[in-house]
Amino acid sequence: MSTASLSEGAKPKKLGLLRKIWRVRQAYFFLIPVFAVLGTFKYGPLVVAVQKSFFDWNGANVDRFVGFANYAKVLHDASFRGSIGHALALTAGALAETLTLPLLAAVLVFHIRRRRLAEWVRVLFIVPLIVPALVVIKIWTWVYASQNGILNSLLELVGLDGWTHAWLGESGTSLWALVLYNFPWIGGIYFLIYLAGLLNIKAELFESGSLDGMGVWQRFRYLELPLIRGQIRLVALLVVIGQLQNFELPLILTGGGPGESSLTPALYLYDRAFTYNEMGYASALGMVLCVGILIVTQAIQKVFKSSETSG
Incomplete structure (x- = not known):
C-alpha cells in the first residue's frame, strides 16, 4: 500500500x-x-x-542559577538518607497493617448472614472516615502522652509500670509510635476497598465452592483472595505513596524528633523550605522524592503482574 x-x-x-x-x-x-x-x-x-530545583532560591530576593548543585547536595545529605530509612520503616509497617486486619475485617463483615446486622456493622467501620484526620492525630497525642496518657495509664493499671515511656519524646520509641498509630487500623478507606471487591464476586462461585466442599480457609485462599487481587494492589499502591509522602502525622505528633529519630522525607522537605528558606534545595528534594515514588510504584505494579502471571 x-x-x-x-x-x-x-x-x-x-x-x-x-x-x-x-x-x-x-x-x-x-x-x-x-x-x-x-x-x-x-x-x-x-x-x-x-x-x-536548579536555583539557589529562598523564595524572595535570592534567585541564582546553580545547575545540578542542589541535586549533588541531596546525594550527600545524611539527614535526607536517614529520613528515607524512616519512611521505608513506616511503609513496611503500614503494609503489614493494611494488608491483614482490614482485609480480615472485610471478609468477616462480608460473610455476616443477617442483612440488617451487616449494614449496621458497615456503618460502624465507615464512621471513622467522617472524623477529620487532624482530630484523630490529636487524640493519639493524648494516647501517647507521658503524663496521664491512655497507654501509660493502661500499663500502670495492669502492673507494667516499667514499660511506661515518653512515647513521643524518646528516640527509641518515637518511630514505633508512628508505626502503631491508629491501631487496630481497620476503620477507613482500605476496609471499604476490600469489601467492595468481595461484594463484586459472583454468588455462583461461592455456591460452586460449597458444593466442592471448600472450608472457610480454602474459600479465602483459593476463591476470595485471588479475586480481590486488584483491590490488594490498589491498597498497596495507596499505602506506599501515602507513607512516602507522610507529612502531617510526624509534624503534629513528634515534629520529626527527638533529634531526627522520626523525620520523614516530606517533613524534611518542609523544614528546608519554610524553616531555613532553602526553597531551591527543597524543590530538588521534592523532585528526587517524586522520582523515587514513581520507581517504587512501578516496581509494585510489576510484582503484582508477575504474581498474576505465575498464578
Whole structure:
C-alpha cells in the first residue's frame, strides 16, 4: 500500500474524531474549570518546582542559577538518607497493617448472614472516615502522652509500670509510635476497598465452592483472595505513596524528633523550605522524592503482574 493511500486513510479517522469531539463540545466546556484548577494548583507548581530545583532560591530576593548543585547536595545529605530509612520503616509497617486486619475485617463483615446486622456493622467501620484526620492525630497525642496518657495509664493499671515511656519524646520509641498509630487500623478507606471487591464476586462461585466442599480457609485462599487481587494492589499502591509522602502525622505528633529519630522525607522537605528558606534545595528534594515514588510504584505494579502471571 502506498504512502499516499495511508495518509488518505488517516485523514478521515482524524476528521471523524474531531467531528465527535465537536458534537459533544458542550460537555468538554464543563471540563475547562477542572483543568484550570489542576493547572493552577497541581501542574503549575510542579513546573515551577522543576525549574527552581536548579536555583539557589529562598523564595524572595535570592534567585541564582546553580545547575545540578542542589541535586549533588541531596546525594550527600545524611539527614535526607536517614529520613528515607524512616519512611521505608513506616511503609513496611503500614503494609503489614493494611494488608491483614482490614482485609480480615472485610471478609468477616462480608460473610455476616443477617442483612440488617451487616449494614449496621458497615456503618460502624465507615464512621471513622467522617472524623477529620487532624482530630484523630490529636487524640493519639493524648494516647501517647507521658503524663496521664491512655497507654501509660493502661500499663500502670495492669502492673507494667516499667514499660511506661515518653512515647513521643524518646528516640527509641518515637518511630514505633508512628508505626502503631491508629491501631487496630481497620476503620477507613482500605476496609471499604476490600469489601467492595468481595461484594463484586459472583454468588455462583461461592455456591460452586460449597458444593466442592471448600472450608472457610480454602474459600479465602483459593476463591476470595485471588479475586480481590486488584483491590490488594490498589491498597498497596495507596499505602506506599501515602507513607512516602507522610507529612502531617510526624509534624503534629513528634515534629520529626527527638533529634531526627522520626523525620520523614516530606517533613524534611518542609523544614528546608519554610524553616531555613532553602526553597531551591527543597524543590530538588521534592523532585528526587517524586522520582523515587514513581520507581517504587512501578516496581509494585510489576510484582503484582508477575504474581498474576505465575498464578
